Amino acid sequence: ELTALTGETVQVDGVASFSTLFDTPRLAPRLLSSIKELSCYVDMTSVAGVGAWVQASFRVASSFQPVDGDALLLVTTPEGYWLSINATAQAGTATMPSLSAEPLAIAAAPPAEDLSSRRGLRVGGITAATMSLPAGERANAPRLYSRQEWAEKELQDVRAFGDDATEAQGGHGGQGARGGELGDKAPGGGSRRQLRSRSQRTTSKTTYSVSRSSTTQVSSTSVYISTRSRYDDD
Incomplete structure (x- = not known):
C-alpha cells in the first residue's frame, strides 16, 4: 500500500515492457487494443514558434492495420491527429x-541525442514500454520481424555462406597453381605437404567458418580476418 503525504491511499499498478515504437505494427491486435497512449519525438522544426524536435504523447483513439501485411500501423487520436508507423522502414509521420x-x-529518439534513447507506450495510463540504449548501439538493437522478412534474411545468410565456401575452395586452387605447393609429394622427394585454409566471415549476427570439406555455422559477435596457414610434414 502506498500513501500520499495526506495519509490517503494512492492506487498503484504494475508495469510491463513489451515493445518499442517501431515494433508496434508487429503486435497482435489484442495487444494493440490495450495501448492507450503512445509517446515519441516529433520534428517540429518547421512549425512556427517551436522550431525544434519535441517530445510528444498522444492518446490513442483507434488503430488500423492493412490486411495484407503487418509492417504499417495507423493510429488516430481524439484531436483528429493521424500517426503512421512503418516497422520495415523504421520511420513514421504525424x-x-x-x-x-x-x-x-516522428522518431523513437531525437536525432542529436548522445547518451541514451527512452521511448515507451502507455497501457491503461501507465508507462508500459521503455528502452534505453547507448547511441552507438541503436543500429544493433533487437527488433521484431514478420515471417516473410525473417525468411528473406535466412535466404540471404545461406547465399552468403555459399559464397564463402566457394571462395575457400577457390583459395585452394590458387595456392596449387604456384609451383605445385599443394602436391601430394614434394618435387623429387617423398615428403607429404598439407595446406589448411580457413575463411571466416562475420555479419552483424553470424560468423561463418569454412574448412576444406565441411562447413560449420558459428554464432559469434567477434570480427575475424580471413587467415591462411600451411603446415609441412617432411
Whole structure:
C-alpha cells in the first residue's frame, strides 16, 4: 500500500515492457487494443514558434492495420491527429493539420541525442514500454520481424555462406597453381605437404567458418580476418 503525504491511499499498478515504437505494427491486435497512449519525438522544426524536435504523447483513439501485411500501423487520436508507423522502414509521420499543413516526422529518439534513447507506450495510463540504449548501439538493437522478412534474411545468410565456401575452395586452387605447393609429394622427394585454409566471415549476427570439406555455422559477435596457414610434414 502506498500513501500520499495526506495519509490517503494512492492506487498503484504494475508495469510491463513489451515493445518499442517501431515494433508496434508487429503486435497482435489484442495487444494493440490495450495501448492507450503512445509517446515519441516529433520534428517540429518547421512549425512556427517551436522550431525544434519535441517530445510528444498522444492518446490513442483507434488503430488500423492493412490486411495484407503487418509492417504499417495507423493510429488516430481524439484531436483528429493521424500517426503512421512503418516497422520495415523504421520511420513514421504525424499528421496534425492544426499545427502543420505537411506531415511531421516522428522518431523513437531525437536525432542529436548522445547518451541514451527512452521511448515507451502507455497501457491503461501507465508507462508500459521503455528502452534505453547507448547511441552507438541503436543500429544493433533487437527488433521484431514478420515471417516473410525473417525468411528473406535466412535466404540471404545461406547465399552468403555459399559464397564463402566457394571462395575457400577457390583459395585452394590458387595456392596449387604456384609451383605445385599443394602436391601430394614434394618435387623429387617423398615428403607429404598439407595446406589448411580457413575463411571466416562475420555479419552483424553470424560468423561463418569454412574448412576444406565441411562447413560449420558459428554464432559469434567477434570480427575475424580471413587467415591462411600451411603446415609441412617432411
